Amino acid sequence: MPKITYIENNGKSHTVEVDKGLTVMEGAVQNNIPGIDADCGGGMACATCHVYVKDEWYNKINEKSEGEDDMLDQAFEPNKFSRLSCQILVSEEIDGLTVDLPKKQ
Amino acid sequence: MIKTDALIIGAGPTGLFTAHQLKLIGLSCEVVDNLDKIGGQCIELYPDKPIYDIPAVPECTGEELTNNLINQLKPFDIKFHLSERVDEVKKEKDLWQVKTNNGTIFNTPNIIIAGGVGSFEPRKFSSKECEKYEGESIFYSIKNKTIFKNKTISIFGGGDSALDWAVELSSNSKVNLIHRREEFRGAKATLNRVHELEKEGKISLFTKYQLKTVKGNGKLNSIDIEHDNKEIKNLKTDYVLGFFGLIMQLGPIANWGLNLNKKTIEVDTEKFETNQKGIYAVGDICSYPGKLKLILSGFHEGALAARACFRLAKPDEKYRFEFTTTSTSLLKRLGKKE
Numbered sequence: 001m002p003k004i005t006y007i008e009n010n011g012k013s014h015t016v017e018v019d020k021g022l023t024v025m026e027g028a029v030q031n032n033i034p035g036i037d038a039d040c041g042g043g044m045a046c047a048t049c050h051v052y053v054k055d056e057w058y059n060k061i062n063e064k065s066e067g068e069d070d071m072l073d074q075a076f077e078p079n080k081f082s083r084l085s086c087q088i089l090v091s092e093e094i095d096g097l098t099v100d101l102p103k104k105q
Numbered sequence: 106m107i108k109t110d111a112l113i114i115g116a117g118p119t120g121l122f123t124a125h126q127l128k129l130i131g132l133s134c135e136v137v138d139n140l141d142k143i144g145g146q147c148i149e150l151y152p153d154k155p156i157y158d159i160p161a162v163p164e165c166t167g168e169e170l171t172n173n174l175i176n177q178l179k180p181f182d183i184k185f186h187l188s189e190r191v192d193e194v195k196k197e198k199d200l201w202q203v204k205t206n207n208g209t210i211f212n213t214p215n216i217i218i219a220g221g222v223g224s225f226e227p228r229k230f231s232s233k234e235c236e237k238y239e240g241e242s243i244f245y246s247i248k249n250k251t252i253f254k255n256k257t258i259s260i261f262g263g264g265d266s267a268l269d270w271a272v273e274l275s276s277n278s279k280v281n282l283i284h285r286r287e288e289f290r291g292a293k294a295t296l297n298r299v300h301e302l303e304k305e306g307k308i309s310l311f312t313k314y315q316l317k318t319v320k321g322n323g324k325l326n327s328i329d330i331e332h333d334n335k336e337i338k339n340l341k342t343d344y345v346l347g348f349f350g351l352i353m354q355l356g357p358i359a360n361w362g363l364n365l366n367k368k369t370i371e372v373d374t375e376k377f378e379t380n381q382k383g384i385y386a387v388g389d390i391c392s393y394p395g396k397l398k399l400i401l402s403g404f405h406e407g408a409l410a411a412r413a414c415f416r417l418a419k420p421d422e423k424y425r426f427e428f429t430t431t432s433t434s435l436l437k438r439l440g441k442k443e
Contacts, residue, residue: 040150
């Protein structure tokens with residue numbers, strides 16, 4: 001099963017196994033990782049599952065969905081590595097993916 | 106003070122249909138919502154996005170769904186208290202006393218929280234410094250545009266609010282429009298107008314920039330903005346406006362003594378009652394084993410919570426289940442029979 005690492009803003013790191021086909025957001029929510037709220041439940045209708053993808057991973061994950069950047073405009077402190085974790089699909093190819101969580105959602 | 110059989114907090118689809126169910130079974134109700142319009146997330150987040158999973162409605166937008174629900178409430182007289190947020194809830198003998206931020210007070214045996222994921226509040230600048238100037242030189246909505254006349258205004262954001270205000274204020278003020286990327290999500294026509302005004306020198310456009318810090322001494326006088334490549338620019342400015350959309354906050358509900366699970370309220374699945382007697386939660390804000398955050402689930406939850414309100418609103422009467430197709434009393438309430 002692919003492993004995903006979530007690093008909280010205070011530096012605390014969580015590495016968990018996430019089923020293929022789920023999203024990086026679902027992996028966090030199912031494993032009770034703090035720092036990802038996912039208010040809308042994955043509908044891309046909010047920006048509360050915002051993560052910063054590590055530079056070396058940014059081009060290896062699936063591309064942004066249509067409208068994802070529009071929602072990211074409304075995120076807390078977005079930057080060029082920002083993604084909505086509900087739009088990142090988990091697969092064997094991204095085994096080892098590491099994402100940083102923002103100060104707040 | 107307003108007396109009512111049930112108070113609904115939240116005018117989204119679940120709150121609206123819950124109001125329908127309460128009125129249908131002969132109870133009075135009032136609705137409070139923090140937004141200035143009816144519709145909740147459907148109107149605020151996705152008015153134009155089609156929804157495909159409302160039973161018997163193959164496709165409709167958030168706005169159409171809201172309008173249909175409002176039409177369905179036409180037979181009933183329901184008072185909406187918009188732009189009001191419920192701040193306080195306390196027990197007063199057998200009733201709940203509810204107070205809004207505008208000072209409206211309700212006395213009711215039943216409160217139904219249909220609050221979605223909380224109340225919508227503007228997303229603010231992350232810099233702590235900004236709080237000092239909020240309401241004086243930094244705003245997230247505009248109440249009085251005359252203060253901006255002949256001043257320099259720096260507007261942040263890439264949606265319709267940012268574009269519309271940039272265009273509007275540029276006629277009497279110097280406007281800087283700053284956005285974190287090159288693409289804007291606002292209406293194309295407005296964006297074209299912004300580019301024209303930029304050519305005329307009325308608007309200065311800064312893309313791939315975000316606010317770094319604000320500077321001033323009691324009074325704001327300039328801001329630093331930072332490019333994606335870390336380059337910093339200082340802009341003289343009198344006012345700063347931030348339009349980053351709305352975020353949802355649970356707000357005062359967190360202090361009402363309800364059992365919470367993250368940002369949701371735990372309920373039973375018979376009455377959708379919380380751990381407090383007479384306070385119910387329905388729609389996205391409630392949680393129970395198997396909960397689905399679908400609009401159709403909210404309708405079901407509201408229908409059951411409405412029936413549960415009956416016993417506290419009319420303790421001397423017994424609720425009788427009836428169908429709208431055949432019941433004379435229901436048809437009378439719907440205005441279909443004399």
